[in-house]
Amino acid sequence: QFLGSTEVEQPKGTEVVRDAVRKLKFARHIKKSEGQKTPKVELQISIYGVKILDPKTKEVQHNCQLHRISFCADDKTDKRIFTFICKDSESNKHLCYVFDSEKCVKEITLTIGQAFDLAYRKFLESGGKDVETRKQIAGLQKRIQELETENTELKNKVQDLENQLRITQVHASPAGSVTPKSPSTDIFDMVPFSPISPQSSTPTRNGTQPPPVPSRSTEIKRDLFGAEPFDPFSCGAGDFPPDIQSKLDEMQEGFKMGLTLEGTVFCLDPLDSRC
Numbered sequence: 001q002f003l004g005s006t007e008v009e010q011p012k013g014t015e016v017v018r019d020a021v022r023k024l025k026f027a028r029h030i031k032k033s034e035g036q037k038t039p040k041v042e043l044q045i046s047i048y049g050v051k052i053l054d055p056k057t058k059e060v061q062h063n064c065q066l067h068r069i070s071f072c073a074d075d076k077t078d079k080r081i082f083t084f085i086c087k088d089s090e091s092n093k094h095l096c097y098v099f100d101s102e103k104c105v106k107e108i109t110l111t112i113g114q115a116f117d118l119a120y121r122k123f124l125e126s127g128g129k130d131v132e133t134r135k136q137i138a139g140l141q142k143r144i145q146e147l148e149t150e151n152t153e154l155k156n157k158v159q160d161l162e163n164q165l166r167i168t169q170v171h172a173s174p175a176g177s178v179t180p181k182s183p184s185t186d187i188f189d190m191v192p193f194s195p196i197s198p199q200s201s202t203p204t205r206n207g208t209q210p211p212p213v214p215s216r217s218t219e220i221k222r223d224l225f226g227a228e229p230f231d232p233f234s235c236g237a238g239d240f241p242p243d244i245q246s247k248l249d250e251m252q253e254g255f256k257m258g259l260t261l262e263g264t265v266f267c268l269d270p271l272d273s274r275c
Contacts, residue, residue, distance in 0.1 A: 001038040002052065003028050003098040005062075008085060011070035011094050012260050017083045020096035021075060038100065045111050047119040050084070052097075064097070065089070066119040067254030072112045072261050074105045082109050087254070113261040120255045 003024040010016045028038055041061065044051040050069065052062040064086040075081035082105045083098045101108065 001100040002041040003038060003100060005095045005097045008094050008096045011085055011087065011257070013071070014073065017071065017073055017085065017096055017098075021078075021081055021083060021098050024098045041099075043099075043108065045108075045115050047115055047122055050086075050112060050115075062097070065254075066112075066116050066259075067123070067251045069112065069116065069259055070094075070254070070257055072109050072259060074109050079105060081105070084109075084112060109261060113259060116259040123251060123255055 003021075004027065006020050006023055008016050008020055031038070040055055042053045042055040042058075044053060047066065049063055049065040051060050052064075053060055064084075068087040068089065070085050070087065072084040073082065075083070080100050080102060081098065082101065083096055085094055085096050087093070088095050099108075
């Protein structure tokens, strides 16, 4: 049975959870007097977190990530009660979850502690050790985007200057004058193609200027080969997640805080000297 959750001031502490249990027990007593039943739930405990589900529909009511769980204990005065404190992902407030179970109370708390232990090991092996490296990559990615933006602005300025130069040349030619044939034209009276300059600054034979080539709207998002900038975190799909570093830092901070379980701190700092 799930008595519910309530906000607490501290992430750890026996007195903290004791007050929360008293509060939710009193609330359950009031609900029972009104004819309301305490809802039953199903718990799924893994290295990814503790899920609270509806036992019939399997709908997830709460998903508590392990690195956010800081305290877990079973009530010594009431063998049916166990609880844990988890930091809410949206409000960042500490919430105390309280449950009533006829059996396996101690086993459940120990399972949460073991899951926290394994999750921290997995974090260290997969991503915890290269947080700084990922930060550097993110910084370089941001710098590349800034340089591409500056490059696009410079290209636009050069294009504007070329347009102004062509307009000035047109106004400088006397009206009605015949422009002598340029010796640089070919036998078809055409200006030879130049691979260096995509647009010729020489006016056409009738004195008008060719329309400027419109710039591509996606130029900022592509490099000089026409490919999108390399993104090491999305495997070539999607935009760069702006909050990935903050999430990694939050996970590292949560795991390093440890999970206090019946007076035992589950923290694996000796496994990694840099943590």
